[in-house]
Amino acid sequence: MFTYDTVSEAVNGLKTRGFELDFNLQENCLICHGGQFDVNDFEIVEVYRFEGNSDPSDEAVVYAIESITGMKGVLVNGYGISADAKSSDMAKKLNIDRN
Numbered sequence: 822m823f824t825y826d827t828v829s830e831a832v833n834g835l836k837t838r839g840f841e842l843d844f845n846l847q848e849n850c851l852i853c854h855g856g857q858f859d860v861n862d863f864e865i866v867e868v869y870r871f872e873g874n875s876d877p878s879d880e881a882v883v884y885a886i887e888s889i890t891g892m893k894g895v896l897v898n899g900y901g902i903s904a905d906a907k908s909s910d911m912a913k914k915l916n917i918d919r920n
Contacts, residue, residue, distance in 0.1 A: 822867065828897060831869045831883040835895050840866075840885045842894030851886075853894060863888050865915050886915060 825831035844851045844858075851858040867885035884896040 825869055825883075828871050828881050828883055831871075832895050832897065835867070835883070835885050840887075840893045840895050842892060844886065844894045844896040846896065846898070851896070853892075858888065858892075860915050862890070863915050866893075884915070 823834060825834055842853050844853045846852070846860075847857070849860075851860055851863065863886045865884050866887050869883040871881050871883070880899060882898050884898070885893070886896055887893045
C-alpha cells in the first residue's frame with residue numbers, strides 16, 4: 822500500500838500507476854467521459870482518507886477503482902460532514918477487493 826499526504830498527491834500517484842480515468846458518481850451509476858457505468862461492475866482496489874488540519878469540511882476519500890473489464894480510475898468523494906449522502910451511498914455499493 823502506498824501513502825500520500827494530500828488528495829492531489831494521491832490522485833497523481835494513482836494515475837502514474839495506471840488509474841488514469843476520472844470517475845464521478847451520479848444517481849445510480851459512475852460517469853466518465855460521458856459514459857455511464859454500473860457501480861456493480863467495479864471494485865475498490867485502494868482507499869485513501871484525508872482530514873483537513875483545521876476544517877472538517879476538508880475531509881475527502883480517494884478510491885482507486887477497477888472494472889470487471891479492466892477500466893482503472895480514480896473516484897474522489899467527501900466524507901464526514903462534507904459527504905454528499907447520494908455519493909456516500911453509491912460508494913458503499915462498490916465492492917472492496919479483499920485479495
